[in-house]
Amino acid sequence: MADNIWNQRQKDIWLRLLRSGDHRAFAEFIDKYKETVFLCCRKLGLRDDEVEDVASETFLAAYKGLSRYSGRAELSTWLWSIAYRQAVTYLRKNRRQWQLDAEPDQQIAGSRQQEPAAALQGKETEKIVWAAVERLPRLWAMAVILYYREEKSIADIAKIMRAKENTVKTYLFRARERLKETLAAVFGEDRDAS
């Protein structure tokens, strides 16, 4: 993770600059975490035209809240929780029918059709895994992304998603089972085809 590159001293100086409202330090902060924030917004079901607005609101909220950031949680965890809250609030306000635990309509087969049915390696595997994750209920998908991609602990995920640790474990367990099933089916099909 990029966090490990920063040594503690540099990190402290950078944090001090961030808290003081230094724009250059904040530009670095945006560059470092913009992908994370966009990922959070997209995976929670925001449309492309909404993602940028919510991402901007997230960074504005982070800028205002940085002076209160205690440093107890990792900076990325703190930002994830803001992004998550902003996205969920936006969705609740703007889409009455929207439900966090709803399953998206996308079908893994649909995304597979765009790709040649070649050997499942490298980028191909990556796409299939992402397609399978996107088919999960949104809360499960979010827990999977935070756990496997961002390497967050269960406690951190619980804080970000404002859920109990046992609930997060349940999401992860169910998501893992579903992914195993889905991916086994897809990989199995492909092996049969080749």
Place this chain on the structure above:
Amino acid sequence: MPANRLSEDNFDRMLGRALRSSSEPVPADFTERMLERLRESEQRRILARIVLQERLALAGCIVLVAAAVTAVLVFPDTAAELLQRAVGGFKAQGGAFVDRIPQTIEAFCGQWQFYSILAIVFGFAVYSLVGLFVGDRLRVA
């Protein structure tokens, strides 16, 4: 790996690798646009604070004048007495300053409401005048 993680097998490792190896598309000029938005929002905030301070200063001046006029109209005797005392005080120049302390306390106890209003108005007036004349220097600092 952070603590508080579940035990992992090959499937988990494959999942982690696949999810980590992708990048999320972000508009190229997002950072610049974000900074621009930030600058605009800061300018708006500063402007709003200045406008509020100016309004308070103006309101302070109006209230001060109104309070002085009201005080003279409602408590003409007290106002006259106060003015006489002030003039007398200047004349005596500290001669009998200590002797007048009990008298002042007695007068205050008798009309504490009046003096409280006067103190509030005076405080507000000082705040407004400071805001009006040296506010800019304080804001820059």
